[in-house]
Amino acid sequence: MELHQLQILRELGALGSVAAVADALAVTPSAVSQHLSALQRGFRTPLTRKEGRRLVLTAAGETLARAGSDAIDAMAAARSALDEFEGDASGVVTISGFHSAGQALFGGLVRELSGLEAAPTVQLTDEDVAQSEFPALTARYDLVLAHRMEHSEPWPQGVIRSLTLVREPLDVAVAASHPLAARTSLRPSDIADSPWVTSRIGYSPDDVLRAVSAVTGRAVEVRHRINDYGAVSAVVAAGEVLGMLPRYTSRSVDESDIVRLPLRGVSTHRMIDVLARPENLRRRAVRVVVDALERVMTRLKE
Structure with missing residues (x-):
């Protein structure tokens, strides 16, 4: 049993397929299968099983993957101790x-x-994925900036660690000429009957809009689905639709023709988190970057 075999077993449990593991670790699917076979030879109990065309972990495989994650973390701790001794904060950190x-x-x-x-x-690297897909990115990057709605399920524990950078509200954006622009805040009943530009399904603005629909009992008209907040701002400024903009991370958009208004009565906060595999956080270089991200976010909120 070797450490890289345990890593492959862990990634199979986290990513769900041999092909995904191969892509994340930059090896061939054949190499992944060979390492899994070599690992299996050391155990009588099956570690994997076929589920349709996919290879998944058995209960025994999941148990070994969790133990293997601890072993990988322990090895990273040993490397980290040496890094600390040498005072080395250099190296490459992928984000x-x-x-x-x-x-x-x-x-x-x-x-x-x-x-x-x-x-x-x-x-x-920019990776704009739905909330459910962020954890898998930690197999490819040292640090992953991820978002999730405050009321949603927390990130999976064990395989990854998470650190919250900010709790960020989403505000309603209206054209400066819109009748609602004179308001200081809005409630779901004020906006449920308006047409909207929102994000694709699985992203924070769409989650908030669905909450508005649930609270008011009225179906919200979605006219456009756009993930780029600059484009959202431009469409809102044209005056036909309302939009949703994060308060801190969309300040670069042109706001000359729009007004942002806080929304009361539903949960509008999203969490911006840093996700990482435990062993990556052992590296001093990675921790230096995390500390820097926290300082940048603190200034962004001011």
């Missing part, structure tokens, strides 16, 4: 962020790190 977080944080992060005497090199 993915959904679009609005990337626009709001990536530039500030690079500037923050450039001011440090010894800083890691960051490699930034």
